[in-house]
Amino acid sequence: MxxxxxxxxxxxxxxxxxxxxxxxxxxxxxxxxxxxxxxxxxxxxxxxxxxxxxxxxxxxxxxxxxxxxxxxxxxxxxxxxxxxxxxxxxxVARRRQRELRRGAPLAIRRANAVAAASALRSATDKLQLIIDTCQFHYSDPASDLSDPDELHVWSFVMFMRGPEVLTYRHGRYREGRDTFLKRRSVGFFTPVADKDLDLFDEGDHGIVASGLRAIAFDLDLPHVVFSGRFHSSPARIEDLVVAEDERGHADLLAVVSMECPPHFEPLTRRLAINDLSWMRLDVPINHIEDFDPWSQAVVQRAQRQHANSGE
Missing domain, CATH: 1.10.10 (Arc Repressor Mutant, subunit A)
Structure with a gap:
């Protein structure tokens, strides 16, 4: 053998x-x-x-x-x-269950994404500008996204508890990219697809709903957790971030903030999500290289905005 x-x-x-x-x-x-x-x-x-x-x-x-x-x-x-x-x-593995419901991925031209992400506007205004100008479209689901001028849109959900965010370390069966494996993350993410859009999500093309479904799978949260009476503020899009890797491939991260219910403590180890812990976002991180590339981009941008606000 x-x-x-x-x-x-x-x-x-x-x-x-x-x-x-x-x-x-x-x-x-x-x-x-x-x-x-x-x-x-x-x-x-x-x-x-x-x-x-x-x-x-x-x-x-x-x-x-x-x-x-x-x-x-x-x-x-x-x-x-x-x-x-x-x-x-x-x-069907839990990660695979999430992927099976994928359809045609939501995408945007690279130049449009960069312009929207860098605009001096709120995340809501940036998103509305993209929607109003019909810059979002759905790509061929059979495509490998070989067009370098096209970016896929990902919902990147940060699970917040006041100034703290829930972090975890990528396990072997969660993320196949070497730059993510065993790195720490501040977000639960999933690509947004046409199946995420319904009559209740037209305002954001299903970005928030897809992210909440992803975090429900990843943390084994009951769906009732997402009802309004369980968290003080609704999940909302906080920012748009263009994340580029070392090969020049980029994605558009729609950073979603969701408040953790006060009674909920998601610290159970899972096959693909390890070492869950809370981290303050308003405190400088000593070892940013320990985080995956998307988390680095999101955290560094958030901390720059915090510093510029003078808070």
């Missing part, structure tokens, strides 16, 4: 039922499928990580799927009537 993925494939084909990573390793050793060059005390963790990474990266093209949390099986058995139906029902 060439790799842990090959070993897992052979074991699952032999077992014809879902197995945990630990069970995969145990069966592999019983059938002498593990070469001597592959060794270690935590091989089951390596197998689990390799399988999870393959499913995350290859999606439906992966040979594997999860039949339940922690259990892996082969896609080749999905249509096999001799396999119990309970073994042939893939579960």
């Amino acid at each position: 060439d790799s842990y993925l090959s070993i897992a494939e052979a074991v699952l084909r032999l077992a014809r039922r879902p197995l945990s990573s630990r069970e995969i390793v145990e069966v592999a050793y019983r059938h002498d499928l593990v070469p001597s060059r592959l060794f270690g005390k935590t091989q089951h963790k390596t197998v689990g990580a390799r399988l999870s990474e393959d499913i995350l990266a290859r999606r439906d093209r992966s040979l594997f799927f999860r039949s339940e949390p922690g259990k892996f099986f082969l896609r080749e058995f999905l249509a096999d009537p001799d396999i119990p139906e309970a073994y042939r029902s893939p579960i």
